[in-house]
Amino acid sequence: MAVTLRTPQLPDAPAPSARPPILRWTVTALAALLVLGALLLPNALGALKPNRFTRIPAEAILGAAVALWLPRRPRVVLAVVAGVGLGVLTVLNVLDMGFREYLGRGFNLVLDWELLDDAQSYVADSMGGTFAVLAAVGAVVLVLVLVGVMALAMVRLSNVLVASRPVAARGTLIAALAWITCYALGLQIAGTPIASDRAADALKIQARRVADTVRDEAAFAKEAKADTFGATPGAQLVPDLRGKDVIFTFIESYGRSAIEDPIMAPGVDSTLAARTKALDKAGFHAKSGWLTSATYGGSSWLGHSTFLSGLWIDNQQRYRTVTSGEHLTLTKAFQKTGDWDTVGVMPGIQKGWPEAKYYGLDKVYNAFQLGYQGPKFSWSTMPDQYALEAFQRLVHGKKRDKPLMSEVILTSSHQPWAPIPKLVDWDRLGDGSVFDAIQKAGKNPGDIVTDSTKSREEYGKSIQYSVTALTQWLERYGTDDTVLVFLGDHQPIARVSGDHASRDVPVSIVAKDPKILDRIASWNWTDGLRPSHNAPVWKMSSFRDRFLTAYGSTPHPSKD
Incomplete structure (x- = not known):
C-alpha cells in the first residue's frame, strides 16, 4: 500500500511586502x-x-x-x-x-x-x-x-x-x-x-x-572708562566714614519675593521685625530700601560687580570688561584712601580669584582658608554663622592700626535650599564639626528642587537663617564704629519668585552712630530692616555714587 505523506498546513502568513x-x-x-x-x-x-x-x-x-x-x-x-x-x-x-x-x-x-x-x-x-x-x-x-x-x-x-x-x-x-x-x-x-x-x-x-552682544562690547568698554569719582584723590573719598569699620555683606538670593510673597513673607517679615527689635535693644538702628539687580536667579557676581562698580553689569562680557579695567569700585575707594585695611571673606570661592585686585581687597579668605572642617550644605561650603565667626576670629576681632573695610559673601541661602543649617551656640562653633548632625538631619535637595511650593518654603527659611546669623553676629561683635551695609544680590529663580517677579532686592544700612544714618536721611528709606512696599527703588548701579556722595566724597571725573 502506498503511503502519501502530506505537509501540514500552516496558518496563512502575511505577504512579504505587507509589513514594510x-x-x-x-x-x-x-x-x-x-x-x-x-x-x-x-x-x-x-x-x-x-x-x-x-x-x-x-x-x-x-x-x-x-x-x-x-x-x-x-x-x-x-x-x-x-x-x-x-x-x-x-x-x-x-x-x-x-x-x-x-x-x-x-x-x-x-x-x-x-x-x-x-x-x-x-x-x-x-x-x-x-x-x-x-x-x-x-x-x-x-x-x-x-x-x-x-x-x-x-x-x-x-x-x-x-x-x-x-x-x-x-x-x-x-x-x-x-x-x-x-x-x-x-x-x-x-x-x-x-x-x-x-x-x-x-x-x-x-x-x-x-x-x-557685539555692539554692546564696544559701547560698554567706552562707558566703563568714564567714572565720576575715577580721579578723586584718596583723601577726598568717604571722609565722613573715617575711623569706622565698614562691612559690605551680600546675602545670596535675598530678593523682594522673600518679603512680599504670601508663602515666604510671613516667616521672613517676622524675622526682620524680631531682628530689628533686637538690634535696637543693642543700640543699632537701620534704614532700608530697594535696589533693582542687574541679574536674576543666579550669576551672583554680576550683582556684586554692579553694586560695587556703579556700572550695569548684566552679562559675562561686561563683567570681564570691567574687572580687567580700572573703574573705581566702592571697596577699592576705601583702599585708595590708605586709611583702611581691606579684606574679603568669600566662602563660595573654591579656586583662584584674580578679581580681588580689581575690587581693591588686600586679603581674601576663600572656602579653604576659613578653617572649616564641617559638612557642605549642598552648594554652600559652610553655614553663614561659621563664616561670620571665622571673619571675627581671623579678621574683625584682631587688633589693627587702621579701621577695617570688609566684603563678606553669605551663601547659606543659595539654591536648592536643602539642607539648611540651623543656628547653634556661637561658643560651640569650633571648626564646624558641630554641623555634622544638622546636615545629616536636613532635607534632601532632590525632594525640594522638584516641588515649587517646598522650594519657596525652604527658601524663606534660608533667608531667615542668613539674616538672623548676620544680625546676631552684629549684636555680638559690633561696636560703636561698626557700619554694616547688607543686601541681596538677586531674586531667587522664577520657580520660587514667580514668572513675572521684579528684580528688586532689599538693602539696609545699620549703625550705632546716629550720624551715619543722618547722612542718608534724604534717601527716604524705611526705618528698620524691612523696606516698605513703596520705599524708593533705585537701579543697583546707582548705589555707589549715592553712597560715596552721602559720606562726603568729592567727584573728580576720569577722562575717557
Missing part, C-alpha cells in the same frame, strides 16, 4: 512629527501647550517646495544641513527654557557657554557628583542623537516628497494657500495664530542677541 509599507509609513510619520515639533517648539516652559503644536509652519512649506525643485544630490545635502540646523535650534530653544526658568532671560549664544560648567557644579552639589557626571554625559549624547536623528528625518521626508512628486506638489500648494489665508485673516486656535514662522523667529532672536 507599515514600517515605512510609521517611520515617515515619526520623522514628520519630529520635524514639525522642532519647527513649532517655543523657547519658554510656560508656552509648552498643545495649541502651540496645532499650527502650520511656513518653514515646512518652504522646505517642501525647495526639496521638490532640487536635483537629488543637492537635495540630500541640503536636507542634512537643514536637519542639523534644526537640531541645533531645538537645543538652543531648550537652553532658552532653562535660562528663562533659572535666570529670567534667554540663552546668549556668545556668552553663556561657560555658565554650563557652573550648572554642572550646582547639580553635583545638589544631587551628587555621580549624578552630575551621568547627567552631563547623557545631555551630550542626547544632543548628538537629536542632531543625527533630525538630519535623517529631513532626508527621509525629502525622499518621500520626491517619490510622490505630483501629489506632494499639490499638497505643498494647498498648505501654502492655507498658511497665507490664516495669516491674512489672523485665524487662531486658543489664542495662538495658526500661521507660524516660529523657527525663523527663533533664528532672528539668536542672531539679534549675537549682534547686540
